[in-house]
Amino acid sequence: MAGRDGLVTARVWRRVVLITLDGVGVGGQPDAADFGDQEASTLPHVAERCGGLCLPTLERLGLGRIVPVSGVPAVAAPRGLYGRMLERARGKDTTSGHWELAGLVQDEPFSTYPQGFPEAVIDAFATIAGVAPLGNIAASGTEILQLLGEEHLRSGRPIVYTSVDSVFQIAAHEQVLPRESLYALCEKMRRVLDPYHVGRVIARPFVGTAAGNFERTAGRRDFAMPPPADTLLDRMEQQGLTVYGVGKIRDIFAGKGITRSVKSSSNSDGMAKTRKALGEVDRGLIFTNLVDFDMLYGHRLDVRGFGRALEEFDAWLAGFLPALEPGDLLVITADHGCDPTTPGTDHTRESVPLLVWHSGLKRGGSLGIRRSFADVAATLADMFGVRVETGSSFADQLG
CATH class of the missing domain: 3.30.70.1250 (Phosphopentomutase)
Known part of the structure; x- marks a missing residue:
């Protein structure tokens, strides 16, 4: 299959499951001090305050090799590809993060009104x-x-x-x-x-x-606000591919590029609906947002709840991986941080984790520090033979 810029991917890809762990950052970006978030590091801080986390599935995929996480060792031979990503857009909100994952980098930040609206x-x-x-x-x-x-x-x-x-x-x-x-x-x-x-x-x-x-x-x-330009989702829809949103994905994109969607009431509901979507999508993207990390635990400064939610996701993931078939790719990432251990209750300007796995992956390895969330969109565009204008693809590292 020919991809962007002449890249050829030998594997025939059927589906991608892209899971966004809302608010699960892995440490401040280089410009974090501009946002007052120089001390933020959501996942490492939650793990430390909880006395260590038990995340054996994420551990095997390479989570401990992204950043030090108490209770999650850096395994010598991870089963997945691992790295972290920086956000190019000047923001730390759900919309700009998700848009960038879909290949739309917001040049002008959204307006904020911390003193109240006009x-x-x-x-x-x-x-x-x-x-x-x-x-x-x-x-x-x-x-x-x-x-x-x-x-x-x-x-x-x-x-x-x-x-x-x-x-x-x-x-x-x-x-x-x-x-x-x-x-x-x-x-x-x-x-x-x-x-x-x-x-x-x-x-x-x-x-x-x-x-x-x-x-x-x-x-x-x-x-x-609707995205001001086409995203990866629009390009996939235009090619007749399914784009199946789980959770608040349809809301984030104002419905643009979404062919099917279901709401979720919790992380567990979103995970169940993601699993169910495997039986409903023949070829395309299942795009899931798991919001409880952010909404229930990050904003409410509930460190223990945050840690439990991570362990619950890991346990679910252990049963989900075997359901993925040859030609399916799993991508796990986040949209921003929401560190419950730092002052304030708002989002934090952080890099986000990147874990990638498929059943045919012969060996794991590092994807390094990606310069934009849009690298995810560029990779999926190569896999499905569509075009996006931003990001640097890592499709050639998928094996």
């Missing part, structure tokens, strides 16, 4: 919602419910909040503003915020009766 945006919200919002501050999702949840129940006013990331988040109790009404409000605000270059509008439904027991539900939905 008056014109809030006025537009009030006109659409029929009531002025509460909040309009930067806060974590759990903090904002403790701070304003009870006032929301009394007044019926939705809660608007943000973070250092480019997000406009709307929280509402499901008995005050039903999910579908919340989603409709988010869709309208998505159009309002496009000129402000805000990456995502996020619906955050919650339940509970008082500040001590408010909980966000699985009804979260992201309304992202």
